[in-house]
Amino acid sequence: MTVLADLTFSAVALSAVYFLAASGLSLIYGLMDVLNFAHGLFMTLGAYAAWDLTTHLTTQLSAPLNFAVGVVAAILAGGLVAGLTELWLIRPLYGRPISQILITIGLDLAAVGLLLGGFGSNSLSMPVPLWLFEATHWGSLNLPNADFVALIAGVVVLVGLEWFLRRTRYGIIIRAGVENRDMVRALGIDVGRAFTLVFVLGGAMAGLAGLLNSVVFSGDLVSPLQGDGLLIFAFIVVVIGGLGSIRGSAVAALLVGVVQDFSNYYLGTHPGMAEIGNLSVVLLLAVVLEWRPRGLFGGTL
Amino acid sequence: MSTAIDISDLHVTIGGSHILQGVSLQVASGEVVALLGRNGVGKTTTLRALMGLVPRTGAVRVRDQDVTRWPPHRIARLGVAYVPEDRDVFSALTVGENLRLAEQVAAPNYDGVYELFPELRQRTRQRAGTLSGGQQQMVAVARALLNEWPVLVVDEPSKGLAPRLVSELTDVLARVSATTTMLVVEQNLAVVRRLAQRVVVLDHGAVVHQGPVADLEDARLMRQLLGVSA
Numbered sequence: 001m002t003v004l005a006d007l008t009f010s011a012v013a014l015s016a017v018y019f020l021a022a023s024g025l026s027l028i029y030g031l032m033d034v035l036n037f038a039h040g041l042f043m044t045l046g047a048y049a050a051w052d053l054t055t056h057l058t059t060q061l062s063a064p065l066n067f068a069v070g071v072v073a074a075i076l077a078g079g080l081v082a083g084l085t086e087l088w089l090i091r092p093l094y095g096r097p098i099s100q101i102l103i104t105i106g107l108d109l110a111a112v113g114l115l116l117g118g119f120g121s122n123s124l125s126m127p128v129p130l131w132l133f134e135a136t137h138w139g140s141l142n143l144p145n146a147d148f149v150a151l152i153a154g155v156v157v158l159v160g161l162e163w164f165l166r167r168t169r170y171g172i173i174i175r176a177g178v179e180n181r182d183m184v185r186a187l188g189i190d191v192g193r194a195f196t197l198v199f200v201l202g203g204a205m206a207g208l209a210g211l212l213n214s215v216v217f218s219g220d221l222v223s224p225l226q227g228d229g230l231l232i233f234a235f236i237v238v239v240i241g242g243l244g245s246i247r248g249s250a251v252a253a254l255l256v257g258v259v260q261d262f263s264n265y266y267l268g269t270h271p272g273m274a275e276i277g278n279l280s281v282v283l284l285l286a287v288v289l290e291w292r293p294r295g296l297f298g299g300t301l
Numbered sequence: 302m303s304t305a306i307d308i309s310d311l312h313v314t315i316g317g318s319h320i321l322q323g324v325s326l327q328v329a330s331g332e333v334v335a336l337l338g339r340n341g342v343g344k345t346t347t348l349r350a351l352m353g354l355v356p357r358t359g360a361v362r363v364r365d366q367d368v369t370r371w372p373p374h375r376i377a378r379l380g381v382a383y384v385p386e387d388r389d390v391f392s393a394l395t396v397g398e399n400l401r402l403a404e405q406v407a408a409p410n411y412d413g414v415y416e417l418f419p420e421l422r423q424r425t426r427q428r429a430g431t432l433s434g435g436q437q438q439m440v441a442v443a444r445a446l447l448n449e450w451p452v453l454v455v456d457e458p459s460k461g462l463a464p465r466l467v468s469e470l471t472d473v474l475a476r477v478s479a480t481t482t483m484l485v486v487e488q489n490l491a492v493v494r495r496l497a498q499r500v501v502v503l504d505h506g507a508v509v510h511q512g513p514v515a516d517l518e519d520a521r522l523m524r525q526l527l528g529v530s531a
Contacts, residue, residue, distance in 0.1 A: 176398075185373035185377070187383075
C-alpha cells in the first residue's frame with residue numbers, strides 16, 4: 001500500500017511537469033494552428049537561465065531565495081524567447097504550416113547547437129536547496145519535497161490558466177479565437193496581440209517545466225537536449241488531451257504520468273523491459289486515438 | 302448624401318475559382334441596400350471581402366477611408382458591425398461572453414440590445430452552442446448592435462429561421478435601419494421589401510442590376526435576374 005501511494009505521488013508530480021510542458025503547446029496550436037517544435041527550446045532555455053543566474057549572479061542569496069530567483073528567471077526567459085519567436089519568426093509565416101514547422105525545428109537545432117558550443121555537452125549542476133532532495137514523512141509515506149514543488153506548480157498554473165481563460169477579456173478572446181479566428185477579427189479585435197500573448201504564456205510555462213524537469217527528475221542537472229526529450233511527451237499529452245484543450249492536457253498529463261511511472265516500476269526491472277514506460281505511453285496514445293481520434297477533449301478549451 | 306460603403310472593381314479568387322469578377326457598388330450613409338442573387342453568385346464573398354476576411358483586389362472605401370489593405374479588425378473598428386451567414390456565434394462561450402467579446406466602446410448599449418432581445422437577458426450564462434438557431438441569430442445580431450456602430454453588414458439574417466422569428470428579426474432590423482447604414486444579403490424578398498431602399502443583383506461574380514426596391518415588383522425582371530416570381 002505504501003509503495004502504491006509513493007508511486008502514485010511520484011506519478012502525479014511527473015504529470016504536473018508534463019502538463020506545464022504541454023499546456024502552452026496546446027494553447028499555441030489551438031489558437032494559432034502552429035505546431036511549435038521550438039517549444040522544447042523554451043524549456044531548455046528556462047532551465048539554463050535559472051542555472052546561469054543562480055550559479056553566477058545570485059549566489060550570495062539564501063538557498064531558497066536563490067531557487068525562487070531561478071524559478072522567476074526560467075519563467076521570464078521562456079516567455080521572452082517565445083514572444084520574440086512569435087514576433088520575428090512565426091508572424092510572417094501565418095497560414096504557411098510547413099514553413100512554421102521548418103523554422104521552429106531550425107530554431108531549435110540552431111539554439112541547441114549554440115548551447116552545446118557555449119556550455120558543452122556535459123550536464124551542469126544547478127544550486128538548489130537541500131530540502132528539495134529530502135522527503136516529507138507522512139505516516140509510513142515518504143513524499144519527496146521536489147515532487148511537492150512540481151505538484152504545487154502544476155496546480156497553480158492549471159488554476160491560474162483556467163481563471164485567465166474564463167475570467168479575463170484576453171482569455172475570452174483566446175477561447176473564441178480557438179473556435180473562429182475570423183469572427184474574432186470581424187468583431188474588431190486584433191488577434192495578433194492574443195497570438196503573441198499565448199506564445200509568451202506558453203513559453204513561460206515551458207521555461208518553468210524545463211527548470212522543474214531538471215530539479216525533480218534529473219537530479220538538479222541542466223543539459224542542452226533536455227527540452228527536446230520532454231517535448232516528445234508534451235506532444236503526446238497534447239494529442240491525447242485534444243489539441244487546444246487545457247483541461248484535456250491536464251487529464252492527459254495525469255494519464256501519461258501514471259501509465260509511465262507504474263509501467264516502469266512494475267515491469268521495467270524485467271530483462272529487456274527498461275523502456276517499457278515509454279512504450280506504454282505510446283500504446284496509450286494509440287488506444288486513445290483509435291477510440292477518440294480528436295483526443296479526449298478535442299474541440300473544447 | 303455621403304457614401305458609407307464604396308466598392309469598386311472588386312476581385313476575389315479562392316482556390317483557383319475567380320468568385321468576384323469586378324463587383325462595384327455603393328451604399329450611401331443612412332441607406333439600406335439589399336444584395337441579391339442566386340446561390341453561389343458571390344454575395345457572401347462580397348461581404349467577406351468588404352470586411353477584409355478574404356484576399357481581394359480592387360478598391361474598398363468605408364466611411365471615406367480606403368480600407369483595401371486594412372486587416373478585418375481595423376475595418377470593424379471604423380464602425381462596421383458584421384453579422385455573418387450561419388451566425389458564427391462562439392459555441393463554447395456563454396451568451397454573456399459572446400456579447401462581452403464584441404464590446405469595443407466605453408459604454409456598450411446593453412440596455413438597447415436587451416430591449417430588442419429580452420430573451421437574451423435571461424440566457425447570459427447559457428452556452429451559445431446550446432441555443433436554438435433563432436436564439437443564436439439573436440446573439441449574432443445583438444453582438445453587432447452592442448457598439449451602436451454606424452454601418453451594419455448582415456448576411457442572410459432570416460436563413461433557417463421559423464416564419465415568426467423572421468418577422469421578429471425583421472422588425473428589429475427595421476428599427477435599427479432608422480439610424481444605421483445597412484448592406485444586407487437576403488433571399489427572402491418579403492424581408493428585403495421591408496428593409497431595403499435599393500437592391501443590387503449579382504450574377505457570376507458581377508453586378509448585373511441596381512435599382513430601387515420597387516424593381517422587385519417587376520416580375521419579368523425578377524425571373525430574369527433571380528429565377529423567381531417576386
